Structures are given as structure tokens and as C-alpha cells.
Amino acid sequence: MRCLLVEEEVHQFSNLVKALSGEDVSKCYQCGKCSAGCPIASEMEILPNRIIRLIQINSKDTVLSSSTIWLCASCETCFTRCPEEIDLVRVMDVLRRLSLEEGYRCPEEGILRFNRFFLASVKNYGRVHELGLMMKYNLASRQPFKDLGQGIALFRRGKIPLRPQRIKGMDQIKGIFAKSKPFLEREASGGGGR
Template identity: 40%
Template sequence: METNQQTSITDPIKTKDLDLNFVAEIKQQSGVNISRCLHCRCCAGGCHFHMATDYPPNHIIRLVQLGFRKEALESSTIWLCVGCNTCSVQCPMAIDMAAVMDALRQTAIKEGAALAEPDILNFHKDVLHTIKRHGRTHKLEIMMRYKARKLDLFSDFVVGTKMFAKRKLHFRPSKVKAIDEVRKTFKP
């Protein structure tokens, strides 16, 4: 008795689609030698957002190493990384993934890559705006700007009240004393 099995055949990888200089470009831009990655996946084990991303951090490194420029620059992972450095602390090679993700985000913006998270760039701009204004992030201001732009003010109301109760959100921003020093970093 024969079974009717269909095999799925994927398109072969074409070397003309690979950017073999991509790893050197990201290394130069981030200051991180990602070729040292052992692909042990410790970074993924430490990442708080691993389940929400399309690739774990070490897969992003592998995409860059192999020259998959488009896939790396269009992934949601580079935008969902919050730069907490938990992955870097877990990494036996001390690879600064936050710097790598930042270099990838900058490259994606510069090249006009399709963003996997459509409104994430505006969110990042809101975060930077509060840092420029107060010297550090003001979560309530960031959240209110984002929600107002989306015309979605009340969907997270319950979560917001819980954050206020736990003192995770504050009505008034705290400011750093040397605000002029912080603002200098924003000048070209």
C-alpha cells in the first residue's frame, strides 16, 4: 500500500541575495564582534520579551552573520528589544546585544526597511522626546502620547491604575540636575 505524501520543497538560498559584508558593517556600527557568538541561546533564556519576538537574539546574530540583511532589518525582534542588557549579562561571551539591536534599528531606518512593528518607531520617538525633555523617561507621558496618537485612551486603564498603585507610574516627571548635558547628546 502506497501513501500519497507530498514533500514541501523550499526555495534554495541564492547567494546573490546575501550580503556578505553585513556582519562587518554591524560590527563597525555597534562596536561589537558578533562573530564571537557561540549560539548557546543563553541570551534567549534571559530575554523577557523572547516569546513576543519573531527571532530570539542569537537568531538575529545568525541572520547578520550569514548576510540575511532583509530578514534581520525587517524583524520585529530589533524593535521589541528594550535594551535591558539581560541577554548580555547571560552571554558567556559578553556580547552587547543592545548595541547590536540599536545598530540594526539605525540601519533599518536609514535604508527604509519595512517595519515589522508599524507604530514602534513613533513609540521610540516618544521615549527619546521624554529623555530630551526630562533627562530620563517619564512613563506616563510616553504612554499618554502613544495612546492619544492611536486614539485608544482607555484600553489599558485597568493596567494603568495597577501601575499607579504599585508606584510604577508617576504624574510628575523626575528630572536630572544636569539636563543641559543630556540635551547635548541630542544635538547633531
């Protein structure tokens, strides 16, 4: 008799997630606590517990192109309450990186743009320069006057330095950015890790 489900294939995606995050999503039995406590659940098209289920059933495209993985705020409520102690934040991190690596379109452009500009600021100065970051973000998102009122109010109170602070150890920071890879394989024999 022909076997309809090939073990390796059906678990391909969950094995990959396990190899990259060290988290075994097959332990999830869908209690839904993660989604019940998630502060961003109402903005998500796919709830966190469903993301886990989709990983279990190998729906890689649906997961990696969903906005949910970008809307996760890393608040750690899900991990704290998970009866199986699945570190969903770590899983979300791996899903975000996989989605970038494999060229999926990010449905939350603004969040990705903010993250990239934030890290660019760290790469250039060693610390975040908030004014530069906000101006760059607003220009790139074609809304130059967004939060202008708040910005002026903060500036008046001396809370927005005009100039960035550059640290002395910039060579080291550049080196860290040049050498860092997106993934750390958690298990040598996990399979699928790059």
C-alpha cells in the same frame, strides 16, 4: 577557477555591524544561551541566536525588518551569559538604528512610537512628562482609553503631575538633540560605517 564567494561581499553585513557596534558576531558558535535566557523569546519570530546567524550569512533584509530587534528589552541577560562575551544589546541597538536609517518598515509600530514620544518629551522639557507622553501615545495609537483605570488610580494617589517640569538648561538639551548622530563608528577601518 571562479571563486563563488567573495569574502568582502559575504561578510558585508557582519562587517558593518562590527564597525558600528564594535562587536564581532563571527565569534558566535550558536550555543543558544542568549535565546534560552531571553525573557521575550516567546514573542519573537526570530530568536536572538538566529539573528546573529543571519548577520553572519549576510541576510540583512531579514534582520532589519524583523520584529525581534524591536522586542529586545535590553535586559542584558544575553550579554551576561554569552560565552564569547558578545554584547548583543549593543548589536540590537545598532540593528534598530540601521533599520530606521535605511527606511525599513518597523513591525512594532507601538514600540517605535513610544520611543519617539519619550524622547520628544525629553527634548521639550529636559525630563519626561509621563502624563503628556501617555496621552499622546494613546491618541496616536487610536486607543484613547487604554489604561484609563490605572491612570486614574495613580492620579488619585498623587503620582501623576499634570504639568511637566522644565529644566533650566534647555538650550543645552536642544543642542544635544541637534548635534547627536545615531552612530558612533567603533573602528576607523571597519568598512561600511557612515
